[in-house]
Amino acid sequence: MFGYVRPVREELKCKDFDRYRATYCGLCGTLRQRYGWIAPMFLNFDFTFLALLLCKGETQFPVCRGRCHANPFLKKTMCASNEALVAAADESVILTYWQLKDKVQDSSVWKGIPYRVLCLLLYTAYRKAARQRQAFDLLVQKQLQSLAQLEGENCQSLDRAADTFAVLLQGAAIPREDVGEERAMKELLYHLGRWIYLIDALDDFKQDQKEGNYNPIQQRFSGEPHQEQMAVTLNHSLNLMCSAAQLIDFGCRWAIIENILYLGLPLVQKAVLDGTYQQVKKQKIWRSNL
Amino acid sequence: MRDPYSVLGVSSNATDQEIKRAYRELARKYHPDNYANNPLADLAEEKMKEINEAYETIQKQRSGGGGGSYQQSSGGGYGYQQSGQQYGGSGNPTYSRVRNMIQMGDLNGAEQLLREVPQKNGEWYFLMGSIAYRRGWLDEAMQNYNLAVQMDPNNLEYRQALAMMQRGGQAYRPYGGGGMDSLDCCTTMLCLNCLCNGCG
Known part of the structure; x- marks a missing residue:
């Protein structure tokens, strides 16, 4: 995934920001414990959000102290490892590995070398993760394969292309006690995947046009993207995500999830739509008045 | 059956005003308009029913009448109608x-x-x-x-x-809601509804 899913920091309470950071550190620690020192380097905001979503709705945030992976002299407060963090860690390794593989295939021999090296470095971690989560591993392969096929056919439908990634992310759900909540979670993850895919396509639009790569938005609108139509369909996915999230009990993590869904995603969407996102990312300015 | 106060997310010694506000907010959240054609509409409907029941129970308890028995709601709360038909x-x-x-x-x-x-x-x-x-x-x-x-x-x-x-669909917005005109109408309806409830 690509790091589009982030909270708006100014609008978070201090305790919620601490919890967000603790989840990030917890996920990093879990990756380190299970997969050694390479896997944590691929950690990003999207997987942190996935971990937050998958957690059970405890009212008390479970914390522990641990050494920071990036700086071993530092001790940090982190979310105690649990089922959700383990699932998010496994899934992030599998997904990252297959996305790297995909990039190797897409690029030329020379440009593909860095990706090949990364693939090789991640291989042992991937093998272990794939053993733990066979179903998810197979689903990722299947979905990325059908995406590649659609790309080959120059698929004109936004939804069909986005559906591959959406179903992939839907498969990241872990069982919940409440059947209704599980359904709502699947719906939420589906539209999160759809939103991420479309935002990524929109973000890459100019580059794909220049290099002549497949881009679903270019196919759909044959030329310049219709900003308004894209905004409507993206907003609709956001609305469906929010409606689904309201039906799940996230306990103490709700404030962070609410911030990301209602403020973070629309902010990124706005920046991507008006073309300021790349600059924002480069300069690392994340002000709400952007 | 869950404690009606925890369903509304208030403490058992909350004032009537606070309970009404909590009820109104929740009813706005699970309003049928937010789940029109949504595959999860049945879950939202369930939530709405739970909230209505909890609110009615508290009102009955407080008015000294019912003593905590869960009776079938007589259409007092805000509900879902079968609109598909x-x-x-x-x-x-x-x-x-x-x-x-x-x-x-x-x-x-x-x-x-x-x-x-x-x-x-x-x-x-x-x-x-x-x-x-x-x-x-x-x-x-x-x-x-x-x-x-x-x-x-x-x-x-x-x-x-x-x-x-x-x-672009419709969803409940906690942060003041931006540019959703239909919400105003809904809130008015809900307020009216609550007022009626308060009298009865």
Whole structure:
């Protein structure tokens, strides 16, 4: 995934920001414990959000102290490892590995070398993760394969292309006690995947046009993207995500999830739509008045 | 049965005003308009029922009457009405079968059946749009609804579906809500509703 899913920091309470950071550190620690020192380097905001979503709705945030992976002299407060963090860690390794593989295939021999090296470095971690989560591993392969096929056919439908990634992310759900909540979670993850895919396509639009790569938005609108139509369909996915999230009990993590869904995603969407996102990312300015 | 106060998210010594406010906020959150055509509408309906029951129980307890028995609500709270039934479609038996299959969630079956229909009219595109919508294929749903309205501009059902897509759907917004005019009307309705409840 690509790091589009982030909270708006100014609008978070201090305790919620601490919890967000603790989840990030917890996920990093879990990756380190299970997969050694390479896997944590691929950690990003999207997987942190996935971990937050998958957690059970405890009212008390479970914390522990641990050494920071990036700086071993530092001790940090982190979310105690649990089922959700383990699932998010496994899934992030599998997904990252297959996305790297995909990039190797897409690029030329020379440009593909860095990706090949990364693939090789991640291989042992991937093998272990794939053993733990066979179903998810197979689903990722299947979905990325059908995406590649659609790309080959120059698929004109936004939804069909986005559906591959959406179903992939839907498969990241872990069982919940409440059947209704599980359904709502699947719906939420589906539209999160759809939103991420479309935002990524929109973000890459100019580059794909220049290099002549497949881009679903270019196919759909044959030329310049219709900003308004894209905004409507993206907003609709956001609305469906929010409606689904309201039906799940996230306990103490709700404030962070609410911030990301209602403020973070629309902010990124706005920046991507008006073309300021790349600059924002480069300069690392994340002000709400952007 | 869960404690009615925890359902509304208030403490048991909250004032009537606080309880009313909490109830109103929750009712706004799970309002049927936010889940129109949503595959999760049944879950929201359940939540709404739970909230209404909790609110009624607290009111009965506080007025000294009921003493905590859960009676069937007599239409006091805000509820879901079965709105799917009011449109019958054109009466074409294949289309009504397709409608049923969509309702049951058999989307692939519905699509297959629909593809076998030789002549495409407004309803055909509307149903195709409904299948796409249920799958989460929002862009295709919009295109199909658009065609349905073009072919049959007087049909209210198609026009409503298209209008919903053009708005980009609807969801509850906790942060003051931005640019959603229909909400105002809903809140007014809810306030009226609460006032009526307060009297009764």
